[in-house]
Amino acid sequence: MIKPIIVDKHKLDDLRQKIESPNISIEAKYAVMKKVVGGVCSRCDEIPTKILTYDVEGAQLIEKYCDKCFKKLVK
Numbered sequence: 001m002i003k004p005i006i007v008d009k010h011k012l013d014d015l016r017q018k019i020e021s022p023n024i025s026i027e028a029k030y031a032v033m034k035k036v037v038g039g040v041c042s043r044c045d046e047i048p049t050k051i052l053t054y055d056v057e058g059a060q061l062i063e064k065y066c067d068k069c070f071k072k073l074v075k
Contacts, residue, residue, distance in 0.1 A: 001053045005037050005064070012036075015047065041066040043073075 007015075015036045019029045033040050033047060041048045041064060048064035055061070065073060 003051045003053070005049055005051060007037055012047075019047075037064075039064050041069050043069040 015032060018024060018032050024032075030040060030045075037048055038051075039048060040046065044066060046066045046068075049067050050065050050070050052063045052065065053060060
C-alpha cells in the first residue's frame with residue numbers, strides 16, 4: 001500500500017529551513033524530521049513524501065521514501 005505523507009505547507013517550509021541550517025547536527029536533523037514527517041527517506045535520509053507498507057513473511061514492513069527515491073524504486 002502506498003500513502004502520501006501529508007504535511008501542512010507552513011510546517012514543511014519550516015522543516016526545510018531548519019534542516020538546511022548549517023548549525024544543525026545530524027541527530028537534531030533526524031529528530032526534527034521524525035517529529036514533523038515521521039522519519040527520513042529509507043534511501044537518502046531526506047524528507048519523505050510517501051509511506052510504503054507491505055507484508056513480508058507475515059510481518060508488516062513500513063518504509064518512507066522521498067519523491068526522487070520513490071521514482072527510482074518504481075522503475
